Amino acid sequence: MKKLLLGDEAIAQGALDAGLSGVYAYPGTPSTEITEYIQGSALAREWGVHSRWSTNEKTAMEAALGMSFMGKRAMVCMKHVGLNVCADPFVNSAMTGTNGGLIVLVADDPSMHSSQDEQDSRFYGKFAMIPTLEPVSQQEAYDMMEEAFQLSEEQHLPVLVRVTTRMAHSRAVVKVKETPRQQNELNYNAQASNWVLLPAFARKRNDIVTAQQAELETIAEKSSHNKYEDAADHSMGIIATGIAYNYLMECFPDGCPFPVLKISHYPLPKALVRRMTEACESVLIAEEGQPFVEEMVRGVMPGNTVIKGRLTGELPRTGELNPDLIKKALGIESDERYATCEDVVPRPPALCQGCGHRDVYAALNQVLLDYPNARVFGDIGCYTLGFLPPYKAIHSCVDMGASITMAKGASDAGQWPAVAIIGDSTFTHSGMTGLLDAINENADITVIISDNLTTAMTGGQDSAGTNKFEAICRGLGLSEEHLKVVVPLPKNMAEITQTIRDEINYHGPSVIIPRRECMQTLQRHLKQKKNAERK
Structure with missing residues (x-):
């Protein structure tokens, strides 16, 4: 099939x-x-x-x-x-x-x-x-x-x-x-002495x-996934890993004239590598990612074989490969069919029209006009786009959950106000422990958990903390008085800005939860409801 x-x-x-x-x-x-x-x-x-x-x-x-x-x-x-x-x-x-x-x-x-x-x-x-x-x-x-x-x-x-x-x-x-x-049957063969x-x-x-x-x-x-394909011309050998092997084959539709070692199974098969380096005057290493194989080959090759690849400049040190880059490394004329088209007008990503994050940033920016030294620590999600125009609202975005802990660290250094903005899924992913640290030390930070009821950036998957955030914050020890929920809509702007201002001026940990469903999942749910009603 x-x-x-x-x-x-x-x-x-x-x-x-x-x-x-x-x-x-x-x-x-x-x-x-x-x-x-x-x-x-x-x-x-x-x-x-x-x-x-x-x-x-x-x-x-x-x-x-x-x-x-x-x-x-x-x-x-x-x-x-x-x-x-x-x-x-x-x-x-x-x-x-x-x-x-x-x-x-x-x-x-x-x-x-x-x-x-x-x-x-x-x-x-x-x-x-x-x-x-x-x-x-x-x-x-x-x-x-x-x-x-x-x-x-x-x-x-x-x-x-x-x-x-x-x-x-x-x-x-x-x-x-x-x-x-x-499927395997359940068994009890695991030995505790290995697992403890x-x-x-x-x-x-x-x-x-x-x-x-x-x-x-x-x-x-x-392994059948590692194979050595010999050829007549030993002036060069080529080691290709993963999808780079496909790119290489696209360069030679009638077959590669050089020996090729395809590697798809590690640890590095050193015997196959040595076979190539002993037979060929030079070896080009094409691999998607960092020079992982290239660095190891230099340690196992015999004699004076010349090793070429990302470290020596034949292939770019960063970024994806493509057949044109492989051709260039091999000295083959290329029409650069995979080159970036310069005639297309760039379309930088932007928050969706009607997105609740927009209203959050609009309110936050309005409040922070009165705090010229404010710093806003962002996180991983759609709302990272708040760094771009027209909002330009955040000052950092490092990894999942870093917004809260960075805001706490900034506050520890004497920064005020220190604001963290984090999404609902990211908060449960790795933001909760940072908030616990802040609560335990009574850190002077304001945390905004922008809740759009889904994991929006990756397509609208379920969010682990949906309808649980107030309970989570209370369970971590946050004061009920400084746990606020607002609905991010333009008509509520006065309430939202006042809430943000009040919590910034409270010198301790506070959480504001702006909650409104993602526009993408809302449209999907409305369509599903409409189809169900038709049936």
Whole structure:
């Protein structure tokens, strides 16, 4: 059976067909569609596959570990910066090992289309000493899911699967299995001495995992996803990883005249690398992301082979690759069909018309005219666009949840007023602990939780704290007197501005919750209601 699938959808279908019992994730571009596909799958509903959104990537990773502990196959999905959030359980998962297969799917975003940085998650796989897979196509992404689960269960290690934006968000025809694999049965084979990371036990597991590295490298060298394709012209060899292999093949529709080493399974297959560096005068390394392979190859190559790539300038040091850049590195004439079109007028992103965030920023800016030294600490979400004209309302945006803790730190330094603005989903993701710090120290900050009743930036997924924010703030110890809810509409501007002014002038922690549904989800809900009434 064949299906036309996004890379993300191929991953999701592959996981389902491999006997997935649960997916755990926090939405983040370009990984979001994996979980959404599973949420919409009839097979997933029939088999009771868990697919609810998690509060953040750390809770997702830990829940997936719990499912693996019980012998079931689990997958946790995130974008690259989400791996930073769950780094603690991720790295420790190599020490605990796995019982049921566990895949950690990370979607990197080179060129930072919707991200704060373009980090390369392959470094995390090497750091944690776990196998890493990197598909070159949608078909390989589908096929890798079953193999990754098998590898995880055979080696008792999680497996990191790394994709990039173009792989995640491009479509191809994928051949899928007619009959999905049944889910694993619940079992109690997990040994507590592996999963309780007291130093005495962890040291033993560390020795075991370290000793596994030679075997994992041998597996990578024999993997069908790593292949050496010889050719007549040995003046150059090319190592291509992930989607860069596809770009290379586009440059040579009749076949590459140089030897090519395709790498999609790590640890780095050093024997295959040495074969190329021994045979070729120079080696070009094409990889999407940072010079991960290029740096390692320099440590294993023999003789005087010239290594070329991102570090030497043949390929750009940052940003995405494309076939034109590969051609340029190879000295092939290019028509630069992938070059940016300069005739298109730029359309910078903007808050939607009618968005409640607009009214929040309008009110905040009006109040802060009376406080020339005010500083507003922003966060990750649609409301980050408040930095742009016409509002120019925020002074920082670093990572999920940083608004509250940065405002607190600024207040600790003597800054007043210090205002934090954070969205509803981001607050439950990683803002609650910062507010607890502020309450415990009676920090002089004003926190605005701009609640649009959804995770709007990534497409309107459920927000973990919907209808719970007042209770959460009270539970953290916030004074009822300084917990205010307003409705961000132009007609309420006098009330909103007065509320902001009052809470700024209160010298302690306060929270204002402007609440109005996102315009995008509102339109969707109204359409659904209308269709239901027609039936």
